[in-house]
Amino acid sequence: KQEVTQIPAALSVPEGENLVLNCSFTDSAIYNLQWFRQDPGKGLTSLLLIQSSQREQTSGRLNASLDKSSGRSTLYIAASQPGDSATYLCAVRPSNRSNFGNEKLTFGTGTRLTIIP
Amino acid sequence: NAGVTQTPKFRVLKTGQSMTLLCAQDMNHEYMYWYRQDPGMGLRLIHYSVGEGTTAKGEVPDGYNVSRLKKQNFLLGLESAAPSQTSVYFCASSYSSRQASPLHFGNGTRLTVT
Numbered sequence: 001k002q003e004v005t006q007i008p009a010a011l012s013v014p015e016g017e018n019l020v021l022n023c024s025f026t027d028s029a030i031y032n033l034q035w036f037r038q039d040p041g042k043g044l045t046s047l048l049l050i051q052s053s054q055r056e057q058t059s060g061r062l063n064a065s066l067d068k069s070s071g072r073s074t075l076y077i078a079a080s081q082p083g084d085s086a087t088y089l090c091a092v093r094p095s096n097r098s099n100f101g102n103e104k105l106t107f108g109t110g111t112r113l114t115i116i117p
Numbered sequence: 118n119a120g121v122t123q124t125p126k127f128r129v130l131k132t133g134q135s136m137t138l139l140c141a142q143d144m145n146h147e148y149m150y151w152y153r154q155d156p157g158m159g160l161r162l163i164h165y166s167v168g169e170g171t172t173a174k175g176e177v178p179d180g181y182n183v184s185r186l187k188k189q190n191f192l193l194g195l196e197s198a199a200p201s202q203t204s205v206y207f208c209a210s211s212y213s214s215r216q217a218s219p220l221h222f223g224n225g226t227r228l229t230v231t
Contacts, residue, residue: 043207043222102211107159
């Protein structure tokens with residue numbers, strides 16, 4: 001059974017610093033990996049989706065990388081801002097060879113990020 | 118563009134009571150999902166639907182029922198609420214399940230069962 005781990009559970013960083021969030025998974029047979037952001041009392045917002053054939057995806061100050069062989073993904077946030085404060089979750093979708101879809105996503109429990117002004 | 122809308126936002130039930138949570142999406146998505154989020158456990162899939170008139174069980178379906186009578190709506194029912202069903206419930210939708218299709222989430226329903 002796939003397990004997704006995000007360590008640390010919480011992280012505080014001064015404004016302006018670059019930071020890295022980690023996501024590890026136990027089964028490397030994945031189709032894609034998604035990073036989400038969740039603000040308090042809100043739903044999840046999809047940030048980046050990396051296909052298994054890709055190494056990284058970028059959107060603005062965010063860069064997500066994927067290393068399937070080691071079962072790891074990182075989310076890099078450049079020049080952090082107070083508005084980046086939120087919980088960041090990753091989710092892994094298993095290999096598509098069995099036609100599994102989003103219903104087979106396994107979520108991590110998230111890293112709660114606080115950017116200190 | 119409303120995206121995914123969940124009603125109600127909050128609800129308190131007594132053990133044994135029933136209720137229905139409504140999810141509506143305006144993106145013409147085929148796939149819809151109900152999750153629950155509990156501290157330290159991540160999101161867990163309750164039920165999902167791959168199209169109008171279809172439903173399927175997820176990881177934690179016991180105690181819940183669902184219906185998808187219209188493409189844009191996905192209802193989650195609790196027939197006899199239990200304290201273990203105290204949680205935050207999220208609805209999500211996606212255009213396709215087989216392709217790389219990101220999930221779009223609603224803002225959640227916080228349910229407390231006393």
